[in-house]
Amino acid sequence: ATVKRYQFDIQVKNVSRLCHAKPIVTVNGMFPGPTIYVREGDRVLINVTNYAQYNMSIHWHGLKQFRNGWADGPAYITQCPIQRGNSYTYDFNVTGQRGTLWWHAHILWLRATVYGAIVIMPMEGTPYPFPQPHMEVNLLLGEWWNTDVEQVVNQGEKLGLPPAMSDAHTINGKPGPLFPCSEKHTFAMEVEWGKTYLLRIINSALNDELFFAIAGHKMTVVEIDAVYCKPFTTQALLIAPGQTTNVLVRADRSPGRYFMATRPFMDVLIPVDNKTATAILQYKGIPNTVMPIMPQLPASNDTDFASSYNDKLRSLNTPQFPANVPQTVDRHLFYTIGLGRNACPTCLNGTKLAASLNNISFVMPKIGLLQAHFFKIKGVFKTDFPDRPPKSFNYTGAPLTTNLGTSLGTRLSRIAFNSTVELILQDTNLLTVESHPFHLHGYNFFVVGTGIGNFDPTKDRSKFNLVDPPERNTVGVPTGGWTAIRFRADNPGVWFMHCHLELHTSWGLKTAFVVEDGKGPNAGYTSFGSFSDGEGKESSSDVG
Ligand code: C2O
Numbered sequence: 001a002t003v004k005r006y007q008f009d010i011q012v013k014n015v016s017r018l019c020h021a022k023p024i025v026t027v028n029g030m031f032p033g034p035t036i037y038v039r040e041g042d043r044v045l046i047n048v049t050n051y052a053q054y055n056m057s058i059h060w061h062g063l064k065q066f067r068n069g070w071a072d073g074p075a076y077i078t079q080c081p082i083q084r085g086n087s088y089t090y091d092f093n094v095t096g097q098r099g100t101l102w103w104h105a106h107i108l109w110l111r112a113t114v115y116g117a118i119v120i121m122p123m124e125g126t127p128y129p130f131p132q133p134h135m136e137v138n139l140l141l142g143e144w145w146n147t148d149v150e151q152v153v154n155q156g157e158k159l160g161l162p163p164a165m166s167d168a169h170t171i172n173g174k175p176g177p178l179f180p181c182s183e184k185h186t187f188a189m190e191v192e193w194g195k196t197y198l199l200r201i202i203n204s205a206l207n208d209e210l211f212f213a214i215a216g217h218k219m220t221v222v223e224i225d226a227v228y229c230k231p232f233t234t235q236a237l238l239i240a241p242g243q244t245t246n247v248l249v250r251a252d253r254s255p256g257r258y259f260m261a262t263r264p265f266m267d268v269l270i271p272v273d274n275k276t277a278t279a280i281l282q283y284k285g286i287p288n289t290v291m292p293i294m295p296q297l298p299a300s301n302d303t304d305f306a307s308s309y310n311d312k313l314r315s316l317n318t319p320q321f322p323a324n325v326p327q328t329v330d331r332h333l334f335y336t337i338g339l340g341r342n343a344c345p346t347c348l349n350g351t352k353l354a355a356s357l358n359n360i361s362f363v364m365p366k367i368g369l370l371q372a373h374f375f376k377i378k379g380v381f382k383t384d385f386p387d388r389p390p391k392s393f394n395y396t397g398a399p400l401t402t403n404l405g406t407s408l409g410t411r412l413s414r415i416a417f418n419s420t421v422e423l424i425l426q427d428t429n430l431l432t433v434e435s436h437p438f439h440l441h442g443y444n445f446f447v448v449g450t451g452i453g454n455f456d457p458t459k460d461r462s463k464f465n466l467v468d469p470p471e472r473n474t475v476g477v478p479t480g481g482w483t484a485i486r487f488r489a490d491n492p493g494v495w496f497m498h499c500h501l502e503l504h505t506s507w508g509l510k511t512a513f514v515v516e517d518g519k520g521p522n523a524g525y526t527s528f529g530s531f532s533d534g535e536g537k538e539s540s541s542d543v544g
Contacts (some may be wrong), residue, residue, distance in 0.1 A: 001042055001043050001536055002039065002041075002043070003042070003043045003044075003045060003232035004036075004037075004038050004042050004043070004044050004045070004333050004453075004544070005032070005044075005045045005046075005047075005202050006036060006044070006045070006046040006047070007027050007028075007046075007047050007049070008027045008028065008033075008034075008046055008047065008048040008049070008058065008268065009027065009029075009051060009510075010025060010026075010027060010048065010049065010050040010051055010052045010056050010082075010114070010117045011025075011026055011027075011028065011029050011031045011051050011052065012024070012025055012026070012051075012052050012053070013026045013031070015031055015113075016181075017144050017146075017168070017170075017174075017175060017179075017182070017185055017198075018144065018146055018167055018168055018179050018180055018181060018182060018216060019177060019180050019181035019183075020146040020147075021089065022147065022148060023147070023148075024087050024112075024113040025052050025054060025056075025105070025110055025113055025114055026113060026114065027114060027116065030116075031113055032115055032116050032117075032140045032142065032172060032173050032204070033103075033114060033115060033116030033171045034116055035116055035117045035118070035119060035138060036060075036103060036116065036117070036118040036119070037119050037121075037164070038094055038119070038120055038121070039094070039120065039121045039122075039123065039124065040094055040095070040096070040097065040098045040120055040121065040122055040123045040126075041093075041094065041095065041123055042093070042119055043091070043092070043093050043094075043276060044058075044091075044092055044093075044094060045089055045090070045091050046058070046089065046090045047081055047087055047088075047089045047090075048086050048087060048088050048315070048461065049082075049087040049092065049263040049452060050083065050085065050086055050087070051084065051236050052084065053084060054107070054108065054110060054150070054396075055075070055081035055082065055083055055084075055107060056081060056082045056105060056107060056110065056114075057073050057074065057075040057079055057081045057082060057088075057105065057106050057107050057339075058073050058090065058103055058104070058105060058106065058114070059072060059073035059074050059103065059104055059106035059441075060072070060073060060092065060101065060118065060445075060472040061101055061102050061103060061104060061224055061242060061319065061439070061473070062097075062101035062102070062118075062244070062474075063092060063094065063097065063118070063196075064095075064096070064097060064443065064444070064491060065092055065442055065491075065493075066093075066096075066491055067096060067491065067492060067493070068091075068092055068093070068493075069370050069442065069493030069494060070091075070196050070370065071090045071091055071092040072370075072441055072442065072495075072496075073090065073106050074106040074107075074441065074496045075106055075107035075368075076364050076365050076366070076367070076368055076369070077368060077369050077370065077441075077494060077496045077512060078368055078369070078370040078493075078494060078496075079306055079368050079370070079371075080367070080368050080371075081107050084532045086148070087111055087164060087456045088106075089182070092104075094120055097120055097226050097228030097348065098120045098121065098122040098123075098126075098272060098348075098355060099120055099223045099224070099225075099227065099228070099244070099246065099428070100117065100118070100119060100120075100200040100201075100202065100223065100226055100244040100246055101117075101118040101120065101143065101244060102115060102116065102117050102118055102140070102202045102204060102244065103115065103116055103117075103118055104204060104289040108150060108153070108196060109149050109150060109153050109203070109206060109502050109506070110149075110150070110180055111206065112142075112145065112149040112206055112427070112501070113149070115140065115142070115204045116140070117138045117140060117200065117202055119136075119138070119200065120226065123264055126154075128222075129222075129228050129318070129320070130220075130222045130228075130231060131196060131247060131248065133196050133197055133198035133248060134192070134195035134196055134197060134199050135155050135195070135198070136155075136188050136198040136199075136200060137197060137198070137199055137200070138172070138199075138200045138202070139172060139187075139200065139201045139202070139212075139279070139394075140171070140172055140173070140202045141169065141170070141171060141201065141202065141203050141204060141205055141210050141239070141262050141277070142170040142171075142173060142204045142205055143166035143168070143169055143170065143205045143206050143207070143208065143247060144166055144167055144168045144169070144170050144175060144179055145164070145166050145167055146167045147164075152164050153506070154252065154330075157347075158347065158348070159345070159347060159348045160341075160347030160348055160349060160350075160351055160352030160353065161348075161352075161353070162353065163503070164222070165202060165207075166205075166206070166207070166275065167275070168275050168277060169208070169210070169262055169263065169264070169275045169276065169277035170277050171187050171260065171262060171277050171278070172187040173185075173187075173281040174186055174187045174277075174279070175277050175278075176259075176261075176277050176278035176279055176280075177278065178277075178278055179278060182346065183526055185501070186280060186283075187278065187279035187280070188279065188280040188282055188347060189279070189280070189281055189282070190282050190283075190284055191251035191281060191282070191283055191284065191343040192251060192283075192284050193251055193252070193255055193283060193284070194223075194250075194252060194423040194523075195250075195251055195252065195491065196248055196249070196250045197248070197249050197250075197251065198222075198246060198247070198248055198324075199246065199247050199248075199249060200235070200244065200246050201237065201239060201244065201245045201246070201247065202243075202244045203239040203240060203241050203242065203243050203244070204241070205241050206239065206241065206501070206502040206503070207228070207501045207502055207503050207518060208264035208266070209238065209239070209240045209241065209264060209265040209266075209435065209437065209476060210238070210239050210240075210262045210263065210265065210266070211236050211237065211263055211264075211265055211297045211298050211300075211305075212236065212237045212239060212260070212262045212297075213237070213260070213295035213296065213297050214249060214258055214259075214260045214261075214281055214295055215258040215259050215260075215261075215281075215292070215293040215294055216248070216253045216258050216293060216295070217249050217251075217253060217258065217281070217296035218233050218234065218235060218249075219233070219234055219237065219247035219248070219249055219314075220232070220233045220234075220247060220248040220249075220461050221234060221237070221245060221246070221247050222247065223232075223244075223245070224243065224244065224245050224246075224313060224470060224472055224481070225243060225244055225444065225471070225472035225473045225474065226244065226473075227315065227316075227321075227444065227470075227471045227472060228315075228316040228321050229249075229313055229314055229315060229316055229470060230314040230316055230317075230468070231314045232276070234309065234312070235296070236295075236296075236297060236298055236305070236309075237309070238265060238305070238306050238309045238380055238476075240435075240437035240474060240475075240500065241296065241437050241474075241501060241502075242437055242439045242473070242474035242500035243437065243474045251280075251281075251283065255283035255284075255285065255286055256283060256286055256290060256292075257280055257281070257282045257283070257286055257288075257290045257291070257292040257293070258281045258282075258292055258293050258295070259278045259279070259281075259292045259293060259294050259295060260278065260279045260280070260281055260295070261276055261277065261278045261279075261294065261295050261297055262276070262277050262278075262297075263275060263276040263277070263297055263300065264300060265298070265300060265301075265302070265306060266300050266301065275319075275413060276297075276501065277427045278292075278294075278520070294337070303478075303479070304367050305478075306478070307450075307452075307478065310450065310476070313447075314465075314468045314469070314470060315446075315468045315469060315470055315471050316468075317468040321470050323446065323467070323469065323471060324457075324488075325446045325466050325467070325486060326420035326421075326422075326446075326449065326486045326487070326488055327466055327471060328420060329389065329420050329421070329422040329486065330416070330419035330420045330421070331387075331415065331416070331419050331420070331421045331422070331489075332387065332422050332424075333387050333388075333413070333421060333422065333423040333424070334387065334388045334389070334423075334424045334426065334455070335357045335358050335359065335389075335424070335425055335426065335511075336356075336358055336359065336389045336426045336427075336428050337355075337356075337357075337425060337426065337427050337428060337436050337477060337499070337509065338355065338357075338359060338428045338528050339353065339354070339355050339507070340353075340354045340355070340356060340359075340361075340405060340406045341353055341354060341405065342354040342361065342405060342406060342407075342408070353506035353507055354406045354507050354508055355406075355499070355504045355508050355509035356406040356407075356508060356509065357385075357509065357510075357511050358385070358386050358388070358389040358390070358414065359389060359390065359406050360385065360386075360406065360407050360408070360409055360508075360511070361406040361407070361408050361409075361507065361508025362409070362410065362411070362498075362508045362509075362510045362511050363408050363409055363410045363508070364410070365380050365381060365410050366380075367380050369381055369410075369412070369494045369512055369514075370493060370494040373419075373493075373494050373514055380410070381410040381411070381412050381512075382409065382410065382411050382412070383412050383413065383414040383514055384411055385412055385413040385511055387412040387413070393424055406508065408508075411511065411512065412494070412511060412512045412513065412514050413512075413513050413514070414513075414514045414516065415489045415513050415514065415515045415516065416453070416489065416516055417489060417490070417515060417516045417517060418488065418489060418490050418518060419488075419489050419494060420486065420487075420488050420489070421486065421487055421488075421489055422448075422484060422485070422486045422507070423445075423484070423485050423486075424455050424482055424483075424484050425438055425477045425482060425483050425484075425485070426454065426455055426477075426482045427477050427478065427479060427482065435477060435478055435479040436476070436477045436499045436501065436509070437474050437475065437476045437477075437500040437501065438474065438475055438477055438483070438497065438498070438499060438500070439473060439474040439491050439497065439498060439499075439500045439520075440473060440474075440487070440495065440496075440497045440513075441486075441495040441496045441497065442491045442493060442495035442515075443473070443489075443491060443495065444471050444472060444473050444474075444487070444488050445471070445472070445473070445485040445486060445487040446470070446471050446486050446487065446488050447469050447470045447471075447475050447483060447484070448464040448465055448466060448468045448469045448484050448485065449461070449463060449464045449469075449484040450477075450478060450481065450482065450483045450484065451478075451481055451482055452478060452480060452481040453480065453481060453482075454482070455482040455484070460482075460484075464484065473476065474500055489513070489515045490518075491515060491516055492516060492517045492518060493514075494512055494513070494514050494515075494517060495512060495513045496512045497510065497511055497512060497513065498510030498511075499532055
């Protein structure tokens with residue numbers, strides 16, 4: 001196999017957006033960071049050297065890291081963070097996956113500026129299962145704060161309130177010309193009439209599910225989360241933080257300039273639309289003075305669009321790319337998602353917001369959980385996470401204002417090797433209902449069902465799609481509803497699972513699975529990342 005090497009230098013750089021300049025944490029001084037460009041079957045070595053004042057760790061979001069949790073990246077879950085002046089080499093094989101994924105900082109809220117695309121080309125000689133595009137373009141959707149993000153977060157912590165919302169959305173780090181001082185911070189792509197383009201769209205925003213549309217042009221969705229899907233054509237996309245969506249776009253409209261636009265899907269909040277980011281799709285030969293046309297995006301509370309869009313997602317499920325959906329279940333899990341409040345003596349009003357699974361808010365450990373598991377270090381975590389919420393825990397009914405206190409703990413669930421798992425994620429009415437994009441590390445899963453209201457095992461399970469459900473690594477649990485996922489626990493290790501809204505993650509909406517080791521040769525964890533000091537490392541991007 002080919003070995004691809006990258007050097008990531010974590011550096012602070014001054015960047016200006018929206019008439020504000022501020023230092024941000026970057027990889028190699030780039031914002032967004034460099035693209036990891038590999039082929040299925042490659043071995044990838046990424047040496048990360050930290051020159052910034054914050055501890056760092058990088059997660060390769062969606063890469064399965066088969067028997068290789070040491071390279072997964074979430075701080076205090078699979079590794080201790082990389083301290084200033086130190087390096088860590090992420091060493092992994094890209095097996096059985098091709099498509100668009102991404103990487104991001106996995107500590108504090110540093111992924112606000114530390115993120116980039118991962119493009120995995122199919123094996124040599126294996127074409128895409130759709131028409132070969134003329135060109136491919138990455139579009140990373142993000143968020144921008146005018147002030148220092150870590151300060152914003154700490155301020156919120158102190159008050160026990162949510163931190164201030166971002167000031168703009170961005171496309172490839174740029175908000176686009178609808179924002180002040182942003183004419184030059186506009187991403188533009190040039191197209192030739194009659195040609196087809198593959199857009200690799202990544203939602204790297206911290207806290208917003210996003211709609212995305214291109215004026216005048218339909219998009220054909222061909223892949224989600226690096227899994228091919230049954231192609232369908234749509235005017236707009238819905239994409240949750242953590243998710244990726246590949247679309248084909250044909251440049252067959254009257255040559256001109258067209259806005260590509262993104263703005264949040266906020267189903268329960270009062271729709272405020274002051275953050276729409278735009279980029280430009282420009283036909284060759286059209287002058288920059290032509291005013292671009294704006295696309296129609298779904299209204300920011302359009303839940304009907306959201307559910308009908310998600311209903312269209314289906315695995316390709318061909319003999320070459322089968323959907324191996326577990327037909328039977330060894331282990332049934334049912335986790336409620338709740339928001340609540342906890343005592344916080346140092347906070348302004350004595351309480352702070354908390355988020356929970358089965359009414360447990362996860363407490364971050366001081367030692368990496370994978371280390372603790374591998375070296376059998378006692379007292380770091382417990383594996384008593386309940387398979388269902390406590391009987392006495394009433395999560396149904398009208399918004400509940402009592403019994404909001406969550407319990408705290410570093411509690412994990414132990415899963416037998418190779419068992420099939422079904423997990424129902426159930427949103428609740430505690431404090432408020434909200435939609436939650438759930439991400440599982442180390443696995444893809446099948447989204448076999450979803451619905452509004454409370455999950456009814458007798459009625460709802462019989463309607464599951466066990467043939468061609470979407471296979472992905474992040475799924476949106478609808479507001480006041482449920483989502484059912486299934487996967488085979490064939491990847492031993494300690495795997496994080498959390499809401500990919502950074503706000504909720506920091507309030508404790510997370511847990512991890514300890515998947516036990518299997519039998520036979522190669523049953524263990526096959527590699528171990530190496531620590532070294534950062535001296536003598538050259539600073540270059542894309543050494544591969
Ligand atoms: Cu993209 Cu644990 O996250």
